Amino acid sequence: MGRDGERGRPPRARPPPHGGREDGRRMARLTGSAPHYTLLPVGRLTPHEEVDETDVDRLTKRIRADGAVHEPVLVDRATEVILDGHHRFHALQQLGCRRIPCYCVDYLEPTIIVETWDSRALIDKHELLRQALAGERYPIKTSRHRTLFDLPRQSTPIETLRGEDA
Template sequence: MAAQDQVGAIYSFALVETAALVPHEQVEQERLLLLVKQIESDGALYLPVMVDRSSMVILDGHHRVNALKLLGCSLTPVYLVDYRDPSIIVTQWRKDVKVSKQAVVAAGLSGRPYPPRVSRHLWGVPPRERPVPLSLLRVFASRHA
C-alpha cells in the first residue's frame, strides 16, 4: 500500500524481516532501553521505520528496529522509499560529521555505521503513524523461528 505525498515521494508500507535491514548509525543504549519500555507499554509500534527500498538501509528508526529485536519481533513495519527522490533531504545533527545520501548508504553497506545521531532526514511530508500491534509481530516471529 503506497501513499503519495504532496511532492511526489512514495511511501510503501511493508512488514520486512528485521535481519534484512541495514543500519547506517549506531544506537544509544540508554535511549534504546527507554524505547523498549515505551513500545512494550504501548503494545504497538506506531511509526514505521523509514528504509531505502533499493539498499534496505535504515534512514530513520534505528532505535525502533533494535527495540523490536529486544522484544522478540523478527519482522519490522517499514515505509520503503526511493532515497533518490529530491524531496528527501539529509542533514547532520553534528557539525563535526558531514553527511550526504551517498555517504549514508555507504556507511550502511560498508558495515561501518556512523555514531548515534549523525544524520537527520527531512521528508516532503512527514510519514503518518501506522500502528502495528506487537502481538502481530510476535505471531509472525514465532512462524519464522
C-alpha cells in the same frame, strides 16, 4: 494572442514555491517515491547509525507497555538501509520481533533531505548508503532525515511483528 489572461480567461494558477510540503507530496506522487508501508524481516534491514542503549531500553519498555509500535522505520527501498528509526529497530529486536514495520522510500529522490542534527551540513546520500552497506556506522544522532511528504502514524501490534511467517 498573448497569455491566457489576455484571451479573456483568468490566468492559470501557479504552483506554490518549490520546496514546500505540498510540492513535495506532488513530486512524490509524480516520481513514484511516495512511501510504501510494509513489514520487513529483521535480517534484511541494515542500520547506518549507532544507538544509545539507554534510549533503546527506555523505548523497549514504552513499546511493551503500549503493546504496539506507532511509527514505522524509514527505509531506502533499493538497499533496505535504515534511514530513520534505529532506536525503534533495536527496541523491536529486544522484544523478539521478527518483522519491522517500515515506510520504504526512494532515498535518492529530492523529496528526502539528509543533514546533520545541527543543520550545518548536508550528508551525501550515496556515501551514507555505501558506508552502511560496508558495515560502517555513523556515530549516534549524526544524520537527520526530513521528508517533504507526510509519514502518517501507523500502529502495529507487537504480536503481529513476532509472527512466525517472517
